[in-house]
Structure formats: structure tokens, C-alpha cells
Amino acid sequence: MRLSDLKSNEFGVIKEVLEHHLSAKLIEFGVIPGAQFAILNKAPFKGPIFIEIDNNRIALRRKEAAFIIVE
Amino acid sequence: MIKQEPLKIALVGNPNLGKTTLFNKLCGLKQHTGNYPGVTVDKKKGEFIRSNKKYVVTDLPGINSLYPTSKDEELVVKYLMNQQSNDFPDKIVLMLSALNLKRNLYLYEQIRDLNIPMVVAVNMVDVGAKRGVFVDIEQLKAKLDVPVVQISAKSGEGFDELFSYLNQPLKISERPQLYIQQEDQEYLKKFADVRAEKNLYINFLRLTDVSLEADKSHKDAFIEGNNLNVRSWKKNASILRYKHIKSYLNDVLTIDKAKATDFTSRIDRILLHPVFGYLIFLAIIFLIFQSIFWIADYPMGWIESLFEQIQVSLTALLPEGYLSRLVTEGLVPGIGGVVIFIPQISILFFFFSILEESGYMSRIVYLTDRLMQGFGMSGKSIVPLISGMACAIPAIMSARTIENSRERLITILVTPLLTCSARIPVYVLLIALIVPDKDIGIFNQQGLALMAMYLLGVLMTFIVAFILKNIMKPTYKSYLLMEMPEYLTPGIKNVLISMWTNVKSFIWNAGKIIVATTIVLFVLVTNGGEDFKNAESIVTENYPELSEEELENKIASYEQENSYLGTIGKAIEPAIAPLGYDWKIGIALISSLAAREVFVGTISVIYSVGSEEILPIRDRLKAEINPKTGLPAFSFATCISLLLFYAFSLQCMSTVAVTYKETKSLKWTLLQFGYMTLLAYFMALIAFQLLK
Known part of the structure; x- marks a missing residue:
């Protein structure tokens, strides 16, 4: 399952970050395999996603969230 | 006594952890603020004395890591890597926030390997x-x-301990390379061996990052020659660092999960609500601009009467003569024309710094990202755009935080269309001429008119951005990835200091230009050719039937028309007459090419010279008649035309300069100036021709 498929208030664990232009940056922001996360908010009209990951709050676009495999 | 060299320190850290609060607490008002008001993404400098020792402190913009993804981060990373520079600090204070310790420690781990005390x-x-x-x-x-x-940072607690460390020789030595896998380490050492720079981590950054290495050919040859995958080096480094942090973080940090997420999450549930979130955002912006009018009204009245008073007393006090007139008819009304806007500008900056400090600014980025993408920009463009409502110059600089070059360029090109504080004086004056000072329900009509001007600016910003989006080719992939800070109560002292430093630089910059142009204008309007010198005899000859008072007025206006300034104004009149402007307004347009707010000062000077009565400028303009048409010079159509002209034209040389500095492209700088000037001219033309 991809992070972008989840709904607001759902949570899970990061499984893998697929290789793309942003993968190094995502790791820096703490999106690391094994990290626990929860979706706090999804902006309307397919806007960005607001997640809490390892007690850290970050926002990213759905396009990028599609590269993050979760379970 | 031997004068000691001051100790140079730099404040480093992630965004949103109170670095600016610390900086303000240390330096108070002794800051060398940038030349322009507003949010700044450049380093700030300040100085202070503590226990008889002088310190020079540099506040660096917040960064997330030493892998820069935007221009502002790149500047900080380069600053930290360039350790031979004169500007380089003796010591750095690396700030961490308890609220976000893990991410802050990540930056600490990176900076630790730079071996800076x-x-x-x-x-x-x-x-x-x-x-x-x-x-x-x-x-x-x-x-x-x-x-x-x-x-x-707020209360100053712990500063004694901080300074006792800063005054010790802090030895720092190279530690094992935790960030690189054993097999890659050999290559890194080989790369560093042949270079002047010996620090391994700096070499690591140079090797793995495109923007940090000057000698690209050597780097690329090395990577290719050894068949290295530096991208995976980078990724591994992050994973290794987080592993290392994890190994000690559990002993340092305890989190009560239920409580920890509570406060910010609860507020976010309202502020990021798909419906209410946007309504609240609009309400906040609306409230800010209404209060600019409501609250500022009273102090503005006081300042107005104060300057009238000064003008009256100085006229009585000073001996009659040319220099006295320069002061009473030139400088005093010129300066008064700017000082009067201090209340409004202060309120604007007051609210901006609250938005910044509270953490709400990031929410605005989040809420608007999708919308902004439709216009070729990113959610991060909202920060330059909102701060463009204070001043376009720092706003254009703050576009550095936008990673994608096309989004950044579009943001830079459209930002000056937003209503900056320099336009407020012009708008307020013109609105006062055509909109009655009455209330509709609870809203002030003039306040609503100003609001409409702001909305017009916003609307045009988006129209132009949309056009640019469809013209300009997409460059790199665009993305948004950012930290959402915890909500914090803004420190009132911090807010006031930032308000003060911003207002100060606004006044200082505007003031310099205004005093200079006022003097030039006054000299030009009080000197002239033959017709000017013989004004008295020519008028007396032509109008023998006039009474003495009428004659005096006639002479004064004849003198003005034939002064050097009048001659210039008349020369450009054909070009601006279709917009509804007479030569006097033409002079104001030319003199405000350097900066818009000069318009008010110029108008004040032009209409004060030779006038006996001391009237508020508003009343004087209302009474003014255009001699060619016999109609009021500031008719409804002319005022609307002027409002539109000032809304769209780029009358600010500093903005032109900063666009050039930020884009490093003459083409885009000229394009920006050109499209805005044409837009202003034709919008004003159409409006006047329809309304007259």
C-alpha cells in the first residue's frame, strides 16, 4: 500500500521508500523504513498530506507520498 | 586599555526553534538589520556587550540539513564550509528545540563533523x-x-552558562566517520588526500552535492573513475546518522504520547479543516487589513495635526527667505507625508511577525499549496506573496526558500503586483479623495475600498502567474516537503522588536529618498527661465482687473507652471493626458519612479509651494482645478486611473535591483519592469477613458 492511498486518521509503519528524486530528502525528514506514522490531515482537492512520523510533523504532496510504501 | 577583538559567534539551527528570539534577546535593538523591512532569509548581524566583552553575532537562516535544496540553505551551508573567510565565526551556538529534538539532533550530527568550535x-x-x-x-x-x-531564549535563563563556555577555548577534534560505510571510506580519504581542504565531512559534502563543489570536473572524474554511487552515499549517511541518534536518544527523551500530540493537533483540527480552515485564513487576512484602517486612524490624526502645527510654528519662527521656505514648504510636508503612515505600517508588521512566530505561516503554506500549483507556484510561494504585502524586496529574497527554479521565478515576477506598504500612502490619499469616510454596517467605506485595492493586487498576481505558467517551460520536478512546527504563543517582546526594526528600516529608506527628492523638487519648482523670473510683471499686465489677492494667486501659479519643474511636467503631459493626469501629477509620477511613496511627498510639495494657507493635503487636492479642462484635477476618473497605475506599475528601483540580484538575469528583470509598466499604463488608460 502506498502512503497516498491512506485516509485521514489512519496509521501504519513505513516499509520502503522507492527510489526517486526525493528519496534522499525523505530519509532526512525521518521517513525511514520501520518508522511509525499517522495521517493527521489531507488538504482538500488532492492537496498535500500532513503526517506525524516518529513524533515529527511533516507535510508532503500526494505525488511524493506515492513513492512511500507502507503497511 | 587594550581594545579587545570582539568575539564572533554565529547562531545555527533548524527553522522555528527560537533562534531569532535568542538573537533579539542578545542584541536588543542593536541590530544591523537588512536594508529592507520584512522577513529576511539573509544572515542578520548584531552586536552586544556582556560583562565588558564585545560580541558580534550572526543569525543564520534556519536550515534542515547540510544538503541544501534551496538557495537560502545553500548560502548557509557554504558559509559554514568556508572556514578560511574573515566572516567565519570563532564559535557557533547550535540551537536545538526540546519540541523537535530528533530532527534537530540530525542537523547537530552533521554540523558536529564540520569540527567548528x-x-x-x-x-x-x-x-x-x-x-x-x-x-x-x-x-x-x-x-x-x-x-x-x-x-x-525568551527569559534569558542559562545565558551565563552559555557565555562561560563561549569564553573558553573550545577544542573540537575529528571524530570517527559515522556517516559513511567502511567500504566507501577509502574513496573519501583518497578524494580528500589531494585537496587543500582536509576535513573529511566537507569533502564528503563536496563530493555528494552538486551545488557545493567549485571544481566540478575533478569531482566528476573522481566519481566516474572509481564508479561511485554518491546518491546512495547520501542516503546511507542519513540512515546511519538516525541509527546513531537512536542509540542515545531513548536515554535523553521521554514522550508522553497522549499529551504530546494533543495541543497542536487539536488546533490543527480546526485550522486545517477543509472548510473552516480556509474561512479562518480569509478572516485573519481580512481582519489584518481592516484593523490597519480602524486602529491606525487615531494616531494618524495626531500626526497630521502635529505636522500642521510644526509647519505653522516654523513659518512664524524662521526668518523669511529661500532656505526657510525650503524647510516649511518643502521638507516638513514631504517628511510629514511619510511619517503619517508609520501607524499603518507598524500594524501590518505587527501581524506579520505574529503569523511567523505562532507557526501559522506553515499552515498557510499547507492549505494553499494545491491552489498555488495551479498557478505555477508552490505553497511556499505564499510566504513571499504575503510578505510582499509589506515590501516586495525582502519578499523576493524570501523566494529563495522555493526549491523549484520555475516556481521561484514566477513568484519573483509576480510579487511586486501585491500591495506593498509603500502603496498605502498613495492609496489612502487617493481613496480619501473619492470615497466618503462613512460606515456601511460595521465596515468603514474607505477601509473597504483599500481592501478592494488589495484584492485587485491579489487577482492580478494570480492572472499574471497563470499566464507565466502557460508560457514558461517546466524545469525540474517540483515538490513540497516541509516541517510543520508546533504552535507557540508569540513572544510580545520579539514581535515588538521585529516591528520596530522593520518600521525603522522602512522609514529610513523611504525617508532618505524623500528628503532628497523633496529638495530637488523644491529647487526645480522655485527656479525657472525668463517667464518665471518675469511672472509678476507678465501677470499684472495681462490681468489688470484682478484684486490684489487674486493677483497673488495667479502669479504663484504662473510661476509654478513656468518653473523648471513645470517645464518638465508640460513636456510629458501629452503622454499622460489620456490617463487623466495634468502636468503636476506627471511630476509626481516621474519623481516616484524611484519609490512609490514619494508620490505623496511630491504632491504635498507641489501643492504647498506658493500657497498661503496651511491646509491638510487632502483638502488642498480636492480644491485643485485642472486649468486645461476646468474640472477638478483629482476627479473620480483620474483618481481611479491613478489607483490602477500605482497598483500595477513597478515604481521601485530597489525592487528592480533585488530582482536582478536574485535572478542574475537582465532578461527577467527587464521583462518584469516592462510588463508591469505596460499593464499599468493601459489599465489606467482604459479606466479613465471609460469613466470620464
């Missing part, structure tokens, strides 16, 4: 404890191999 200052430990995040400072001291102090 440093003290780690942990801020907001008390706020953290209230929110269920407990940091054990003693444990942290034991885990890190540099001095660690707990401080409160």
Missing part, C-alpha cells in the same frame, strides 16, 4: 515539559562530546 543550546525545555516532551539535559550532556546548555 560549538556550544549546543537546548531551548524550550519548559514548553516541552508542559506538552509531555521531557528532555534530560544531564543525559544529553553525557552523550554529546561538545558543551551542552539548557537555555530559555
Whole structure:
């Protein structure tokens, strides 16, 4: 399952970050395999996603969230 | 007494952890603020004396890591890598926030490997404890191999300990390379061996990052020659660092999960609500601009009467003569025309710094990202755009935080269309001429008119951005990835200091230009050719039937028309007559090419010279008749035309300069100036021709 498929208030664990232009940056922001996360908010009209990951709050676009495999 | 060299320190850290609060607390008002008001993404400098010792402190913009993804981060990373520079600090204070310790420690781990003498200052430990995040400072001291102090940037707690460390020789030595796998380490050492720079981590950054290495050919040859995958080096480095942090973080940090997420999450549930979130955002912006009018009204009245008073007393006090007239008819009304806007500008900056400090600005980025993408920009463009409502110059600079070059360029090109504070004086004056000072329900009509001007600016910004989006080719992939800070109560002292420094630089910059143009204008309007010199005899000859008072007025206006300034104004009149302007307005347009707010000062000077009565400028303009048409010079159509002209034209040389500096492209700078001037001219033309 991809992070972008989840709904607001759902949570899970990061499984893998697929290789793309942003993968190094995502790791820096703490999106690391094994990290626990929860979706706090999804902006309307397919806007960005607001997640809490390892007690850290970050926002990213759905396009990028599609590269993050979760379970 | 031997004068000691001041100690140079730099404040480093992630965004949103109270670095600016610390900077303000240390330097107070002794800041060398940038030349322009507003949010700044450049380093700020300040100085202070503490226990008889002088310090020079540099506040660097917040960064997330030493892998820069935007221009502002790149500047900080280069600053930290360039250790031979004169500007390089003796010591750095690396700030961490208890609220976001893990991510902040990640940056610490990177900077630690640069081997710069440093003290780690942990801020907001008390706020953290209230929110269920407990940091054990003693444990942290034991885990890190540099001095660690707990401080409160707000109250000044812990500063003594911080300074006792800063005044010690802080030895820092190379530690094992935790960030690189064993097999890659050999290559890194080989790369570093042949270079002047010996620090391994700096070499690592140069090798793995495109923007940090000057000698690209050597780097690329090395990577290719050894068949290295530096991208995976980078990724591995992050994973290794987080692993290392994890190994000690559990002893340092305890989190009461239920409590920790509570406060910010609860507010976010309202502020980021798909419906209410946007309504609240609009309400906040609306409230800010209404209060600019409501609250500022009273002090503006006081300032107005104060300057009238000054003008009256000076006229009585000073001996009659040319220089006295320069003061009473030139400088005083010119300066008064700017000072009167201090209340409005202060209120604007007051609200901006609250938006910044509270953490709400990031929410605005989040809420608007999708919308902005439709216009070729990113959510991050909202920061330059909103701060463009204060001043376009820092706004254009703050576009550095936008990673994507096309989004950044579009943002830069459209930002000056937003209503900056320099336009407020012009708008307020013109609106006062055509809109009655009455209320509709609870709203002030003039306030609503100003609001309409703001909306017009916003609308045009988006129209132009949309056009640019469809013209310009997409460059790199665009993305948004950002930290959402915890909500914090803005410190009132901090807000006031930032308001003060911003207003000060606005007044100082506007003031310089205004005093200079006022003097030039006054000289030009009080000197002239033959017709000017013989004004008295020519008028007396032509109008023998006039009474003495009428004659005096006639002479004064004849003199003005034939002064050097009048001659210039008349020369450009054919070009601006279709817009509804007479030559006097033409002079104001030319003199405000350097800066818009000069318009008010110029108008004040032009209409004061030779006038006996001392009237508020508004009343004087209302009474003014255009001699060619016999109609009021500031008719409804002319005022609307002027409002549109000032809304769209780029009459600000500083903006032109900063666009050139930021884009490093003459083409885009000229394009920006050109499209705005044409837009202003034709919008004003159409409006006047339809309304007259």
C-alpha cells in the first residue's frame, strides 16, 4: 500500500521508500523504513498530506507520498 | 586599555526553534538589520556587550540539513564550509528545540563533523515539559562530546552558562566517520588526500552535492573513475546518522504520547479543516487589513495635526527667505507625508511577525499549496506573496526558500503586483479623495475600498502567474516537503522588536529618498527661465482687473507652471493626458519612479509651494482645478486611473535591483519592469477613458 492511498486518521509503519528524486530528502525528514506514522490531515482537492512520523510533523504532496510504501 | 577583538559567534539551527528570539534577546535593538523591512532569509548581524566583552553575532537562516535544496540553505551551508573567510565565526551556538529534538539532533550530527568550535543550546525545555516532551539535559550532556546548555531564549535563563563556555577555548577534534560505510571510506580519504581542504565531512559534502563543489570536473572524474554511487552515499549517511541518534536518544527523551500530540493537533483540527480552515485564513487576512484602517486612524490624526502645527510654528519662527521656505514648504510636508503612515505600517508588521512566530505561516503554506500549483507556484510561494504585502524586496529574497527554479521565478515576477506598504500612502490619499469616510454596517467605506485595492493586487498576481505558467517551460520536478512546527504563543517582546526594526528600516529608506527628492523638487519648482523670473510683471499686465489677492494667486501659479519643474511636467503631459493626469501629477509620477511613496511627498510639495494657507493635503487636492479642462484635477476618473497605475506599475528601483540580484538575469528583470509598466499604463488608460 502506498502512503497516498491512506485516509485521514489512519496509521501504519513505513516499509520502503522507492527510489526517486526525493528519496534522499525523505530519509532526512525521518521517513525511514520501520518508522511509525499517522495521517493527521489531507488538504482538500488532492492537496498535500500532513503526517506525524516518529513524533515529527511533516507535510508532503500526494505525488511524493506515492513513492512511500507502507503497511 | 587594550581594545579587545570582539568575539564572533554565529547562531545555527533548524527553522522555528527560537533562534531569532535568542538573537533579539542578545542584541536588543542593536541590530544591523537588512536594508529592507520584512522577513529576511539573509544572515542578520548584531552586536552586544556582556560583562565588558564585545560580541558580534550572526543569525543564520534556519536550515534542515547540510544538503541544501534551496538557495537560502545553500548560502548557509557554504558559509559554514568556508572556514578560511574573515566572516567565519570563532564559535557557533547550535540551537536545538526540546519540541523537535530528533530532527534537530540530525542537523547537530552533521554540523558536529564540520569540527567548528560549538556550544549546543537546548531551548524550550519548559514548553516541552508542559506538552509531555521531557528532555534530560544531564543525559544529553553525557552523550554529546561538545558543551551542552539548557537555555530559555525568551527569559534569558542559562545565558551565563552559555557565555562561560563561549569564553573558553573550545577544542573540537575529528571524530570517527559515522556517516559513511567502511567500504566507501577509502574513496573519501583518497578524494580528500589531494585537496587543500582536509576535513573529511566537507569533502564528503563536496563530493555528494552538486551545488557545493567549485571544481566540478575533478569531482566528476573522481566519481566516474572509481564508479561511485554518491546518491546512495547520501542516503546511507542519513540512515546511519538516525541509527546513531537512536542509540542515545531513548536515554535523553521521554514522550508522553497522549499529551504530546494533543495541543497542536487539536488546533490543527480546526485550522486545517477543509472548510473552516480556509474561512479562518480569509478572516485573519481580512481582519489584518481592516484593523490597519480602524486602529491606525487615531494616531494618524495626531500626526497630521502635529505636522500642521510644526509647519505653522516654523513659518512664524524662521526668518523669511529661500532656505526657510525650503524647510516649511518643502521638507516638513514631504517628511510629514511619510511619517503619517508609520501607524499603518507598524500594524501590518505587527501581524506579520505574529503569523511567523505562532507557526501559522506553515499552515498557510499547507492549505494553499494545491491552489498555488495551479498557478505555477508552490505553497511556499505564499510566504513571499504575503510578505510582499509589506515590501516586495525582502519578499523576493524570501523566494529563495522555493526549491523549484520555475516556481521561484514566477513568484519573483509576480510579487511586486501585491500591495506593498509603500502603496498605502498613495492609496489612502487617493481613496480619501473619492470615497466618503462613512460606515456601511460595521465596515468603514474607505477601509473597504483599500481592501478592494488589495484584492485587485491579489487577482492580478494570480492572472499574471497563470499566464507565466502557460508560457514558461517546466524545469525540474517540483515538490513540497516541509516541517510543520508546533504552535507557540508569540513572544510580545520579539514581535515588538521585529516591528520596530522593520518600521525603522522602512522609514529610513523611504525617508532618505524623500528628503532628497523633496529638495530637488523644491529647487526645480522655485527656479525657472525668463517667464518665471518675469511672472509678476507678465501677470499684472495681462490681468489688470484682478484684486490684489487674486493677483497673488495667479502669479504663484504662473510661476509654478513656468518653473523648471513645470517645464518638465508640460513636456510629458501629452503622454499622460489620456490617463487623466495634468502636468503636476506627471511630476509626481516621474519623481516616484524611484519609490512609490514619494508620490505623496511630491504632491504635498507641489501643492504647498506658493500657497498661503496651511491646509491638510487632502483638502488642498480636492480644491485643485485642472486649468486645461476646468474640472477638478483629482476627479473620480483620474483618481481611479491613478489607483490602477500605482497598483500595477513597478515604481521601485530597489525592487528592480533585488530582482536582478536574485535572478542574475537582465532578461527577467527587464521583462518584469516592462510588463508591469505596460499593464499599468493601459489599465489606467482604459479606466479613465471609460469613466470620464
